[in-house]
Amino acid sequence: MVDLSLVADISRGFLAPAFVFALLALALNVQWGHTGLFNAGIAGFFAMGAYIGAIFATAPEAPRIGVPGHAGLANLFPRAIPTDALVVLWVAAASAIAVGFLLRGSPRTRLGRRLRLLGFGLVFVAASGSVLRIVGVPTALVVGGLVAMLATGFAGLLIAIPTLRLRADYLAIGTLALSAIVTESIRNLESVTGGVFGITGLTRPWEFGSETYKTEAVYATFLGILVLVAFFLINRATRAPWGRVLRAIREDEDAALALGKNTYFHKVQAFVLGCALMGFAGVQYAVLLRALFPDPFVPSLTFGIVVMVIVGGSGSNLGVVVGALTLTFLEYFTVRAKDWFDLPTALADRIFFLRLILIGSLLVLLVVMRPRGLFPEPRKVTKRPRLLVRGV
Amino acid sequence: MVLQFLFNGLVQASVLVLGALGLSLVYGVRKFANFGHGEMLTLGAYLTLVFAASTRNLVGAALLAALAVAAVGVAQEFLVYARLEGRGPVAPLVASVGIALVLQNTIAAWWGPSIVSYGVRYPDNLLFLGGALSANAVRDLVPLAVGYSFAAAVLLYLKFAKLGKAMRATADNRDLARVSGVNTRLVDRVTWAIAGGVAAIAGVVVAVRSVTFQPITGATLLLPMFAAVIVGGIGSPSGAVVGSLLVGVSQSLFFFFSLLIGIDPRWQVAVPFALLVTVLLVRPRGLLGRAIGTEVRPLRIEVREMLRSIRRGLS
Numbered sequence: 001m002v003d004l005s006l007v008a009d010i011s012r013g014f015l016a017p018a019f020v021f022a023l024l025a026l027a028l029n030v031q032w033g034h035t036g037l038f039n040a041g042i043a044g045f046f047a048m049g050a051y052i053g054a055i056f057a058t059a060p061e062a063p064r065i066g067v068p069g070h071a072g073l074a075n076l077f078p079r080a081i082p083t084d085a086l087v088v089l090w091v092a093a094a095s096a097i098a099v100g101f102l103l104r105g106s107p108r109t110r111l112g113r114r115l116r117l118l119g120f121g122l123v124f125v126a127a128s129g130s131v132l133r134i135v136g137v138p139t140a141l142v143v144g145g146l147v148a149m150l151a152t153g154f155a156g157l158l159i160a161i162p163t164l165r166l167r168a169d170y171l172a173i174g175t176l177a178l179s180a181i182v183t184e185s186i187r188n189l190e191s192v193t194g195g196v197f198g199i200t201g202l203t204r205p206w207e208f209g210s211e212t213y214k215t216e217a218v219y220a221t222f223l224g225i226l227v228l229v230a231f232f233l234i235n236r237a238t239r240a241p242w243g244r245v246l247r248a249i250r251e252d253e254d255a256a257l258a259l260g261k262n263t264y265f266h267k268v269q270a271f272v273l274g275c276a277l278m279g280f281a282g283v284q285y286a287v288l289l290r291a292l293f294p295d296p297f298v299p300s301l302t303f304g305i306v307v308m309v310i311v312g313g314s315g316s317n318l319g320v321v322v323g324a325l326t327l328t329f330l331e332y333f334t335v336r337a338k339d340w341f342d343l344p345t346a347l348a349d350r351i352f353f354l355r356l357i358l359i360g361s362l363l364v365l366l367v368v369m370r371p372r373g374l375f376p377e378p379r380k381v382t383k384r385p386r387l388l389v390r391g392v
Numbered sequence: 393m394v395l396q397f398l399f400n401g402l403v404q405a406s407v408l409v410l411g412a413l414g415l416s417l418v419y420g421v422r423k424f425a426n427f428g429h430g431e432m433l434t435l436g437a438y439l440t441l442v443f444a445a446s447t448r449n450l451v452g453a454a455l456l457a458a459l460a461v462a463a464v465g466v467a468q469e470f471l472v473y474a475r476l477e478g479r480g481p482v483a484p485l486v487a488s489v490g491i492a493l494v495l496q497n498t499i500a501a502w503w504g505p506s507i508v509s510y511g512v513r514y515p516d517n518l519l520f521l522g523g524a525l526s527a528n529a530v531r532d533l534v535p536l537a538v539g540y541s542f543a544a545a546v547l548l549y550l551k552f553a554k555l556g557k558a559m560r561a562t563a564d565n566r567d568l569a570r571v572s573g574v575n576t577r578l579v580d581r582v583t584w585a586i587a588g589g590v591a592a593i594a595g596v597v598v599a600v601r602s603v604t605f606q607p608i609t610g611a612t613l614l615l616p617m618f619a620a621v622i623v624g625g626i627g628s629p630s631g632a633v634v635g636s637l638l639v640g641v642s643q644s645l646f647f648f649f650s651l652l653i654g655i656d657p658r659w660q661v662a663v664p665f666a667l668l669v670t671v672l673l674v675r676p677r678g679l680l681g682r683a684i685g686t687e688v689r690p691l692r693i694e695v696r697e698m699l700r701s702i703r704r705g706l707s
Contacts, residue, residue, distance in 0.1 A: 353501035360493025
C-alpha cells in the first residue's frame, strides 16, 4: 500500500512544479540554447502569464477594509467550452482545406496553398479545443492561457525590437529591467492584482474534494502531458530548417547573415516564441498554486531556470527537461530535508540559502568547465571536413 | 520645492555614480555586463559593518572593506573571468549571475536575511537658502561628497595615470594595446580592483543614505546602475557619471511630478527602465558612448525588413 499523502506531496511539491519549470526550461532553450539569446527576465514573463491566468480564472473581488481586492474575468465565460464554437472551428477548417485542394493546379495556387495551411492550423486549434472540452478544462482558463501567451509574446516583442539588433548583452539587461518592472507593477497595481494580498481562490479543472492525492496527481499528469506536447512541438520546430537557422545565428551570426538569412527577424521570432511559452507556463503555475502572491517571482527563479538549462545541456530539448526535473528534485529535497532528517537548526535555518549558493556555484563551474552542459548537444557537423580533392 | 527635489536627485545620483562607474569600467575593459556588481556593493556594506564593530571607526572600516572587496573582485577575475576570455559576451555574463547568487546568499546565510544598520546618529536637518533647501549632514551631504569625490578621483586616474591610460587603451582595442606593450592581464586585475573598491564605497554610501540595508540591497540597485551606464554610453566612464546624474535627477523629479498630478510615486522604479528603453531605441550607443563594435542598422530598416519577410513568408 502506497502512502497516499506521500503521493500528494510528491505530485504537489516535486512533479507538478518540475513540469512547470520544464516548460520554462524548454522556452529558455529556444531562446538561449538554440539561438544564444540570454533572457535574464524569465521571472517577469512567468509572473505576467501567471497573473493573467489568475485574473481570467477567478471572479472579481471588491476591495474591503485593508484588503485591496482584485480583478477577475471568470464570470464572463461559460464553464464548459461552448460546442457551437468548436463546430464552427471544425467546419471552417474542413472548408478551408477543401477549397484549398480545389484550387490546386489553377493559376490561383498561392491562394490555395495559403488556404490549406490555414485549414491545417484550424484543425490543430479545433482538435485541441475538443480535447480540452472532453477532459473538462473551463473556457476561462483556455482563453486566459491564450491571452497570457499573446501578452507575454507581445512584451517580449517590445523588448526584443530595440535590443536584438545590438550586442547580445543588451537583451540581457533589457529583460532584467522588464522583469523588475513587471514584478514591481504587480505589487503596485493593487486593484488588479491584489498587491501583496495576492489573488486567492483559483480552482483546478479537476478537484476531488478530500481525496487530495487524486487532485494533485491528476494535475501533475496533466502538466506532464503539456510538457510532452510542448517538447514535441519545439523539437519539430528546432529540427526544421528554422531551427538550423537559429543554431547558425548562435554559432556565427555574421556567417548566417552572409548566407542570406534575416538573422534579426529569426532572433525576434525565437525570442517571442520563448516568451509566449513562459507566459503559458505561468498560467499553469497559477492554477497549480491556487493562490498567487508576488513572492515567488524573484530573480533567483530566473537563474534557477538558467541552471536547469545549462545542467541539461543548452541546445538539447530532452536535456533541459531532465535538468528541470533534477534541479526541482534538489529543491524539493532541501525543503523536505528539514522534516525527514534531524538537521541541526543552524543548518536547517540556512538550507534555503545553501541551495542557492549551490546553484550559483554550479552555474559558474559549468560555464567555466562544461559550457555545453553535462549532456552536450551532439555535434551536427563532422569533425573532419571531407577533402574535396583527394590525395593532397 | 523643485530645488529640493533637484538636490535629492543629485544625492540619489551620488549613490548610483560609484556603482555605475565600476560597472562601466568592467564593461569597457572586459566587454561583458557584470550582473554580480550589485553584490559587491552589498558585500562592501556588510564588511564595513564587521570591521566597524571591531575598530569603532566607520571611515577606516569602509576603507578596509574597499580593500577587501577589491581583492574579491580580483579573485573573481583570476578564478572565473580570465578563463572565459574569448568566449563572447554571454558566457561571462552567465558566470556573473552565478557569482551574484553565491555572494548574495553567502551574505544572507552568514549575517542573516533581515535588515541591519550602522547605528549612525543622524543630526537634525540643516536649512540652506532661507529654508528653500533642507539637507541632512550625514544622510545627504556625506553621500554627496564621498560619491562625487571618489568618482572624480577615478576619472582623473583614468585620464592622467599611466595605468589609467593603459586601461583606456585596453578598453578601446585590446589587441592593439597588447602589441603596443600594455600588460593587459595587469590592466584586467587593476580594473577589477578599482571596480570592487569603488563598489564597496558605494555600498557604504547606500547604507548610510538609506539607513538600513539587507542582502538584496545591491541587487535592487543593479537596474538603475545599468540604466545609468547605458544612458551615458556603455563602457564610457564619464558617460556613467552623466548617466547616473540623469537617472538620479529624473527619478527625483518624477517623484515630484507624481505628487503634483497624483500618480502613485512607487512607479519611480519604472523611470530607469523608461530611460533605458528610450536610449536603446533612439541612440543605442548612449550619450557619450562611442560606436558599438559592429555596425548597428537603424531600427526603421530592421523593422521594414522584418515586415517584408512576414509578407514573403505568408505567400
